[in-house]
Amino acid sequence: MKKLLPLLLLLTFGSTQAQTLIQGFSQCTYLESPLYIINDNSIIYQDCKVRKIVYADRATFRQPKYNEIGVAMDKNGIYFQGTFMAIDTTGFQVVGRNNNYGGYTWLWKTRNKAYCNLDEITGVDVATFSAIECQNGQYFKDKNSIYYFETKFVKIEGSDGASVNKTCSGWVYDKNYVYAEGKPLLYNGKKLKPVNESLAKTASAVVNRQLQPIAGMDAATIKGLSRSYSMDKNFVYWHNEKTPIKPASFKNVKVWDQVNRAYVSDGIHVYAGAKMLEKDFDAKTFGMLPHSDFCYDKNGVYERQWIEAKEIVINAKFPFNYTTPVSKANMFITDNSRYIVYNDQAYDPWDKKLYKNLTLEQVSLLNQGKLELNDVHSNTSPVTWINQVFYIQDNIITWRNAGKVQQFKEIDAASFSILNYNIVKDKSHVYNLYPKLTVLPIDAATATVLQGGFIKDRDSVYFNDKKLLSSKDVELLAIFPGYRMGCSQDTRYPSDYYFFRNTEGYYLIETTHPEFTVKFLGKEFKESWDPKLVGFVLE
Numbered sequence: 001m002k003k004l005l006p007l008l009l010l011l012t013f014g015s016t017q018a019q020t021l022i023q024g025f026s027q028c029t030y031l032e033s034p035l036y037i038i039n040d041n042s043i044i045y046q047d048c049k050v051r052k053i054v055y056a057d058r059a060t061f062r063q064p065k066y067n068e069i070g071v072a073m074d075k076n077g078i079y080f081q082g083t084f085m086a087i088d089t090t091g092f093q094v095v096g097r098n099n100n101y102g103g104y105t106w107l108w109k110t111r112n113k114a115y116c117n118l119d120e121i122t123g124v125d126v127a128t129f130s131a132i133e134c135q136n137g138q139y140f141k142d143k144n145s146i147y148y149f150e151t152k153f154v155k156i157e158g159s160d161g162a163s164v165n166k167t168c169s170g171w172v173y174d175k176n177y178v179y180a181e182g183k184p185l186l187y188n189g190k191k192l193k194p195v196n197e198s199l200a201k202t203a204s205a206v207v208n209r210q211l212q213p214i215a216g217m218d219a220a221t222i223k224g225l226s227r228s229y230s231m232d233k234n235f236v237y238w239h240n241e242k243t244p245i246k247p248a249s250f251k252n253v254k255v256w257d258q259v260n261r262a263y264v265s266d267g268i269h270v271y272a273g274a275k276m277l278e279k280d281f282d283a284k285t286f287g288m289l290p291h292s293d294f295c296y297d298k299n300g301v302y303e304r305q306w307i308e309a310k311e312i313v314i315n316a317k318f319p320f321n322y323t324t325p326v327s328k329a330n331m332f333i334t335d336n337s338r339y340i341v342y343n344d345q346a347y348d349p350w351d352k353k354l355y356k357n358l359t360l361e362q363v364s365l366l367n368q369g370k371l372e373l374n375d376v377h378s379n380t381s382p383v384t385w386i387n388q389v390f391y392i393q394d395n396i397i398t399w400r401n402a403g404k405v406q407q408f409k410e411i412d413a414a415s416f417s418i419l420n421y422n423i424v425k426d427k428s429h430v431y432n433l434y435p436k437l438t439v440l441p442i443d444a445a446t447a448t449v450l451q452g453g454f455i456k457d458r459d460s461v462y463f464n465d466k467k468l469l470s471s472k473d474v475e476l477l478a479i480f481p482g483y484r485m486g487c488s489q490d491t492r493y494p495s496d497y498y499f500f501r502n503t504e505g506y507y508l509i510e511t512t513h514p515e516f517t518v519k520f521l522g523k524e525f526k527e528s529w530d531p532k533l534v535g536f537v538l539e
Contacts, residue, residue, distance in 0.1 A: 021508055021519065021530045022497050026481035029532055031496065034070025034081060036063060037451055039475045045070065045082030051478060052082035053537060069094050069106045078110075080118055088112065096131035096140060098149050107131075107140065107149065116153055123155065134168035139179070146174060148182025156182055167197050167227055171209060187211055196224035198239045214240045226257035229264055236264060241274035256288040256295070261304075263288070263295070280315045285325070289333040294340065294349070298325040301340055303349060318347045319354055335369050346373055351403065372398070374405045390418065397424075399433060408437055419449050423464070430455070432464060440465045450476055452498050452511060461500070468509065468518050474502040480532060482510060501525075501538075 026032065028048035036054065037044040043054040043061060047070055057074040064071065070081040073089040091111030097104040105117055107129075114121040114129050125142035132139045132146070140147040146159035156179060163175035173194035177184040184191045185200070187207055192200040199206055199214070199222070206217035217240075222232035230237045236245045236253055245253060245266045252267035263278070263286070264271050270278040270286050285298040295302050295315075305316035320342045324330060331342045339346045341363060346355045355373045358366075365371035370382040372393055384392040389400050397411045401422075408431075415427035422434040430442040442465075443457040450456055453463060454476075460467045461474055482495030495512035505523040509516060527534045 021521075022480045022482065022532050024480070024482040024484060024495070024497075025486075026484050028481055031479040031481055033068070035067070035451065035479075036070075036072050036079075037476050037479070042475055044477065045072075045079070046478060047081060050082065051537070053539070054079055054082055054084075056084075064092070064094065069097075069108065071108065080108075080115075083118060085118065095129060096149075097137060098151070099137040100151070105149075107153070121153060128161070132164055132172060133166040138182075139164075139172045146172070146179065148179075150182070154182055158184070165194070165197070171197060171200070173200070185211075194224070195222055195230050197227040199224070199230055199237075208240055225253070226255045226262070228257055228262050229255040238262065238264065238274035243271055243274050244269075245271075256286075258288060259291065259293050261288070261293045261295070278315065285327070287328070289340065291335075292333055292337055294333065296326050296331065298327070301326060301331065301342060301347075318342075318349065320345050320347060321356070332367060334366055339366055339373065341366055348373065374398075386416070387418065390416075390424075392416070401434070406433070408433070410437060419447060419455055420453050423455065438465075441467075451479060452476075452496065454498070463511070463516060469500065469507055470502050470504055472503045474500060477501055477538070478536075483512070 030046040030048060030051055032048050034045070034047035037046065038061070043056050043058065045052045045054050056072070056079060057076060060075040062073060071092075071094075072079045073092065077084055077086040078089055078092065079085070088110055091109070093109055095107040095109055095114070097106045107121070108115050109126050109129055112126060114124050114126050124147070125144055128141075128143040130141060132141050138149060140149060141161040141164050143161050145161045146156045146164050148154050148156055158176065159179070160174040160176055165173050171194070172179045176193070178192040178194050178200045179185060186192065187200075187202055187205065190202040192202060192207070194200055195206065199208060201207070201219045201222060204219055206214045206219050206222055208214060217237070218232040218234060222230055224230050225236070228239050231250065231253065234247065236243045236250070243264055245264065249266035249268070254265050254267075256263045262273055265283045265286055268283055270281040270283050272278055280302070281295070282297040282299060286295065287297070288295045289301070293304065300317040300322060301320065302315040302317055304313055306313055318340060324343065326342060331340070333340050338350070339348055344356070344358045344363065346358060346366060347353070348355075362371060365382055372383040372391055381394050386392065391398050391400075392413050395413050397408045397413050397416050399406045399408070411424065411431060412426035412428065416424065418424050419430065422432060423440070424431050424433060425444045425447055428444055430440045430444050430447050432438045432440055440462075442455060442462055443459065446458040448456050450461070454468075455462045456471045456474060459471060461469050461471050476498060478499045480497040480499065482497050483492060484494050485492065493513040495510055498509040498511065500507040500509065506521040506525060508519045508521055510519075521529055525538060527536065
């Protein structure tokens, strides 16, 4: 029977004598991540070790879209991890955190002030205070300085925030120095000045990131060209490797260094990395498409492709009908990297589809990020994106799921909203979209979402199409961690416990995949149900 049912529902009554109902191996009392449980008449904050009743203004209560920090706000102020702060909420923004995995300390700001958890930070320029890209957790900046944040938030004296690098490589540097552990990095007692992400120098030596001197590099004349290319009076280098480019051609040197690819040209040849001669490319017209690994020359637009049979990498040309030389004037990549457009054609390199004979209006809409091309629409009307997978085109709800595009003409686009994962609704119905469109027996007018994938309407609480309990005066009181996977070979699914109360009494629902268990605990609350409920605050 178990194999035939996609979801197994077990309902047990009166089992209140067990010593432990909530079973798991987590070190946390409550669910590991911070969250706010929002009921009709109550708001509860909880994180690993803390649970608080939050007395907020329910009508104006709101949270950031991605709330890893555990913050919320209403018309009266901000709630940081459940603690109220009577401050202006205008301009709220999370700046970053430290790397204390035992318990993060957060940096955040509003329009006029910056904070470290609950404490105000003074001395920073709030408007420009931000994380240094890919160094979140250690280094931060404003227009004036660089700041180091491990256990304490410290200004690095003499640093220049305006020129700090924005890279994802181990070093942090500005126009003056290279920094490690919040201090200028030294080599033989001398402060290192930056060349690029790979190299630094003193007056007499050039070193790599391991502080090893690079023989033959001229410290007096070396300068950075990009994150990995540099040049001195004798050579052009990729990291610490010499390229074949001669000094006579230095005036013609160009580099392209982005995402996963790096090229250098002397105007005659194009090299990948240090020395790989790219014979396919015309050096005079070579370039790279922004925010991608794709490149082009006058003859075509290319991607690198592995040929398994020959065990080689080739520069595969996108299958446009090339009628005029490729240039920036007739070719672009969309901001989301979805399409490369050449003249009146668009190529989707992810789904390997070519769309031909586009109108000028379609090309313009693609350039604005307002058009989605696929085989189920007319491809002439603008797109309104709802999230990363749902959009409206031709007044039809469309779902891009696992590489497939599905349209749902049965759903009213004007009243469409997402409840949970593949559960959506319009003014008339609640639908499950997977594996096929199904109308669920849930009242659309009153259907709302609870944490954990539960949906509530005027009568009941559901999981997908399974009715679990009455929704009359229902409250989700807490979420507890259950089983956690022990290693990569562990095939048992993790679980969580949801503690509910309604007019009938108290329920504990354990969810796992693909099963869940509903246990009715009793009409009156008892701490003896489980050790985690000792001292539990209801109101």
